[in-house]
Amino acid sequence: MSSRSQNSHNPLRPYYIPPLEAPYESIPTNSSTSSIPASISSVAAAAPTSYSILSDFQQDYSDYLETPSVGESVQNLLNTAILKYTSVLIGQPFEVAKTILQCQFVPKQEIKPKKATWPEETGVEDDLSDDSDDEPTYFTSNVSPDESPSLRPTKALNGRNRKTTDRAGYVLEDKEDKDIARPLYQIRQIRDGAIGDTMKALWAKEGGWGIWKGQNATFIYTVCASTMEAWTSSFISAILALPDPGITEMADATHPMATLGIAVASSVLTALALAPLDIIRTKLILTPSSSKPRNLLPALKALPSYTIPQELILPTTLYALIPSVITLGSPYLIKTKLHLDPVINSTSFGFFSFIAGVVELFFKLPLETVLRRAQISVAKPEQTIVPVGRYAGVVGTAWVLVKEEESGKWGIGGLYRGWRVGAWGSVGVLGLGIVGVQQSQTGEF
Numbered sequence: 001m002s003s004r005s006q007n008s009h010n011p012l013r014p015y016y017i018p019p020l021e022a023p024y025e026s027i028p029t030n031s032s033t034s035s036i037p038a039s040i041s042s043v044a045a046a047a048p049t050s051y052s053i054l055s056d057f058q059q060d061y062s063d064y065l066e067t068p069s070v071g072e073s074v075q076n077l078l079n080t081a082i083l084k085y086t087s088v089l090i091g092q093p094f095e096v097a098k099t100i101l102q103c104q105f106v107p108k109q110e111i112k113p114k115k116a117t118w119p120e121e122t123g124v125e126d127d128l129s130d131d132s133d134d135e136p137t138y139f140t141s142n143v144s145p146d147e148s149p150s151l152r153p154t155k156a157l158n159g160r161n162r163k164t165t166d167r168a169g170y171v172l173e174d175k176e177d178k179d180i181a182r183p184l185y186q187i188r189q190i191r192d193g194a195i196g197d198t199m200k201a202l203w204a205k206e207g208g209w210g211i212w213k214g215q216n217a218t219f220i221y222t223v224c225a226s227t228m229e230a231w232t233s234s235f236i237s238a239i240l241a242l243p244d245p246g247i248t249e250m251a252d253a254t255h256p257m258a259t260l261g262i263a264v265a266s267s268v269l270t271a272l273a274l275a276p277l278d279i280i281r282t283k284l285i286l287t288p289s290s291s292k293p294r295n296l297l298p299a300l301k302a303l304p305s306y307t308i309p310q311e312l313i314l315p316t317t318l319y320a321l322i323p324s325v326i327t328l329g330s331p332y333l334i335k336t337k338l339h340l341d342p343v344i345n346s347t348s349f350g351f352f353s354f355i356a357g358v359v360e361l362f363f364k365l366p367l368e369t370v371l372r373r374a375q376i377s378v379a380k381p382e383q384t385i386v387p388v389g390r391y392a393g394v395v396g397t398a399w400v401l402v403k404e405e406e407s408g409k410w411g412i413g414g415l416y417r418g419w420r421v422g423a424w425g426s427v428g429v430l431g432l433g434i435v436g437v438q439q440s441q442t443g444e445f
Contacts, residue, residue, distance in 0.1 A: 093211040097198040098418030105389035106406040185288040214284035232266035271320035275308035283379040330356035366415040
């Protein structure tokens, strides 16, 4: 009866084929288990082991799991390193020019306390003058103009001789009139804050080595910063039993504010730990190519300490904290408050992300300028490619840039030197996002 029931098919499961063998290993029973009821022992015998579950998983999903070999892993690592180095190589000339503009001392245009000489008016109407010979010439001098140089007519101020004056009549000093004496290793002063003019001056002074100074230091700093930041965020997340910000999006996290705090804290800790390397990078950019040492390790050994100096703690923390909050928190706000999905509303999401990037740049550039001046004041190089402005604390340096140096038309230009690099970067990201959306829509239809 039992054999017939085993061989016969169940009418409710007509397509079921019983297995030829037991898929799982049975648990051996001994004398101690003889007293266990048969129902419990049968369930225990049918329980799968961890090894059998893992083997079944690998067998069923082997086509979907890729296990690269050692050679493939090394090749992928080299490809990633080459791509990262190439991206740093492309952006390094702009970074060098921006750093030079931020640290350069640009004095305000001075006003010379002398009156301007105005030309004589020659367009006198004839009908207003009376040429009667009978009237005495009370105001006519008996001395000829050739004998008295003071009576000679003044030449009209035209072309190069014309001077710009203010309303009081004082002559404004031209920035190109006076050739300021500077050392041979320094470039000319860049007043307008133009990135292109700075790169041209560097190329004319030092060639290709000038615009790619600090390339290796920037590459090592970028790799170390990304790696250490990811490791720090994972470590803090594991301790606090929270999702890793590098894996889970903040909008999908159970505790978004805690996730944001972990990401920002990891960014700040990374910046503080890698501050000596950042000091060396700034020093290599602002010193001439002929100054020694130019290698990274000797420059690190020349530092008084391998930890962050005390005067750099506050500017480094602010520079890492405020931009990170805006950059990491803006996608969460756009998705939750504005209800815009990056997939469904890609164009609107990209536009508001661009606005968030502009806001981040508004806060980042003044903090970066203050930090770069603090770093070069700590490094104390003997020679710099430009005259370097002084550092007087976070608020004091901002006051110096606005009140003591050239600040542009709006009075705050000194805080935003090199803003074109970040602005064009944000515009480029927005343009690539729009082009990508249009291409995806074209491909779908």
